[in-house]
Amino acid sequence: MSTTPAPANPKVGFVSLGCPKALVDSERILTQLRMEGYDVVSTYQDADVVVVNTCGFIDSAKAESLEVIGEAIKENGKVIVTGCMGVEEGNIRNVHPSVLAVTGPQQYEQVVNAVHEVVPPRQDHNPLIDLVPPQGIKLTPRHYAYLKISEGCNHSCSFCIIPSMRGKLVSRPVGDVLDEAQRLVKSGVKELLVISQDTSAYGVDVKYRTGFWNGAPVKTRMTELCEALSTLGVWVRLHYVYPYPHVDELIPLMAAGKILPYLDIPFQHASPKVLKSMKRPAFEDKTLARIKNWREICPDLIIRSTFIVGFPGETEEDFQYLLNWLTEAQLDRVGCFQYSPVEGAPANDLDLEVVPDDVKQDRWERFMAHQQAISSARLQMRIGREIEVLVDEVDEQGAVGRCFFDAPEIDGNVFIDNGSNLKPGDKVWCKVTDADEYDLWAEQI
Numbered sequence: 001m002s003t004t005p006a007p008a009n010p011k012v013g014f015v016s017l018g019c020p021k022a023l024v025d026s027e028r029i030l031t032q033l034r035m036e037g038y039d040v041v042s043t044y045q046d047a048d049v050v051v052v053n054t055c056g057f058i059d060s061a062k063a064e065s066l067e068v069i070g071e072a073i074k075e076n077g078k079v080i081v082t083g084c085m086g087v088e089e090g091n092i093r094n095v096h097p098s099v100l101a102v103t104g105p106q107q108y109e110q111v112v113n114a115v116h117e118v119v120p121p122r123q124d125h126n127p128l129i130d131l132v133p134p135q136g137i138k139l140t141p142r143h144y145a146y147l148k149i150s151e152g153c154n155h156s157c158s159f160c161i162i163p164s165m166r167g168k169l170v171s172r173p174v175g176d177v178l179d180e181a182q183r184l185v186k187s188g189v190k191e192l193l194v195i196s197q198d199t200s201a202y203g204v205d206v207k208y209r210t211g212f213w214n215g216a217p218v219k220t221r222m223t224e225l226c227e228a229l230s231t232l233g234v235w236v237r238l239h240y241v242y243p244y245p246h247v248d249e250l251i252p253l254m255a256a257g258k259i260l261p262y263l264d265i266p267f268q269h270a271s272p273k274v275l276k277s278m279k280r281p282a283f284e285d286k287t288l289a290r291i292k293n294w295r296e297i298c299p300d301l302i303i304r305s306t307f308i309v310g311f312p313g314e315t316e317e318d319f320q321y322l323l324n325w326l327t328e329a330q331l332d333r334v335g336c337f338q339y340s341p342v343e344g345a346p347a348n349d350l351d352l353e354v355v356p357d358d359v360k361q362d363r364w365e366r367f368m369a370h371q372q373a374i375s376s377a378r379l380q381m382r383i384g385r386e387i388e389v390l391v392d393e394v395d396e397q398g399a400v401g402r403c404f405f406d407a408p409e410i411d412g413n414v415f416i417d418n419g420s421n422l423k424p425g426d427k428v429w430c431k432v433t434d435a436d437e438y439d440l441w442a443e444q445i
Contacts, residue, residue, distance in 0.1 A: 013047030018055030056085030143425030270325035302405035304333035310360030313352030
């Protein structure tokens with residue numbers, strides 16, 4: 001008796017561009033598609049349809065998004081576009097008129113419906129048999145994961161169009177966030193990276209209302225969220241933290257070892273005049289004093305930040321102010337971008353002198369050299385000290401991991417020379433033997 005082979009699952013290719021927040025959006029879409037019986041494939045040729053999750057933050061990111069869309073059309077032909085650049089459907093279709101559908105950020109249902117239109121799901125799929133892991137589909141290694149606590153942003157920084165793309169702040173219910181965190185930890189995650197557009201504003205939109213988790217009341221507020229996350233027994237790392245006054249409450253939690261002593265604060269500049277033009281929130285002349293106070297409470301505190309040079313109206317005096325501020329602040333991890341105008345950003349309408357490209361480049365190079373010297377000196381102070389390292393990858397030469405002051409993909413690495421016996425996800429204590437501007441070398445203890 002012949003048997004009819006079961007029909008193949010429909011196959012989706014997925015390209016995720018941009019920031020960790022977009023990566024979480026991609027994970028949610030893929031989790032839904034897997035629940036409906038779709039297979040996720042890694043090549044254009046194997047896919048029945050390709051979804052491109054775009055970035056639209058700055059012009060270079062938009063250009064990359066359009067390039068990837070074009071590549072997907074050339075290699076596959078059936079392409080659905082979503083993400084931040086999706087709010088500019090006209091611009092996308094002007095360049096790529098053959099895209100099948102365009103949706104904006106967080107429009108998970110619309111993306112899934114668009115996939116259904118192109119490749120319908122199997123009618124005989126049984127989600128109770130073809131199980132998706134409880135933690136959902138993750139695009140990060142299994143030992144760390146991004147935990148998105150809110151969408152959108154209430155600020156109106158003059159260089160940024162994110163509020164127009166992602167909307168105003170919407171905080172996730174605290175019980176949902178903590179349930180997701182617990183599922184991730186049970187699945188083997190050793191590090192939770194807390195992300196949003198403005199992590200310190202968590203709960204403002206719902207007036208910090210009280211939710212429940214494991215039968216206990218928990219306020220929808222960053223401090224209480226961190227207290228609850230600290231009970232899960234994994235590293236908790238905070239990103240995109242604006243230095244509102246209540247951030248001071250987190251430092252004792254870090255000093256007590258409850259969450260990692262790591263703050264990612266997007267300062268963007270130091271000159272009061274430039275910050276005013278940028279319309280940056282919560283920045284004032286007491287920031288240096290607060291940093292000093294934080295380090296007195298928690299000497300191990302690591303501060304990472306990003307800055308923009310060449311913003312319209314920035315003078316050499318403003319730039320020198322920034323360099324002097326960096327010397328005082330002694331930040332550990334720093335990134336820097338040359339200002340790039342973004343279509344639709346209020347900064348384009350400022351009546352300020354545009355900084356020439358060669359001046360931007362010169363200031364960027366001086367900034368990087370200045371900060372490298374600071375970062376290098378601070379890492380040199382770690383030599384001889386013991387640190388706990390989370391292993392990311394292993395080869396015959398040893399292991400590569402990160403310690404508490406290294407976020408994945410944006411900070412440095414720890415190279416463990418005698419670590420070939422380890423495996424990704426292991427946590428091991430090491431002694432630091434050497435350092436350069438960004439990385440550490442260490443030996444297993």
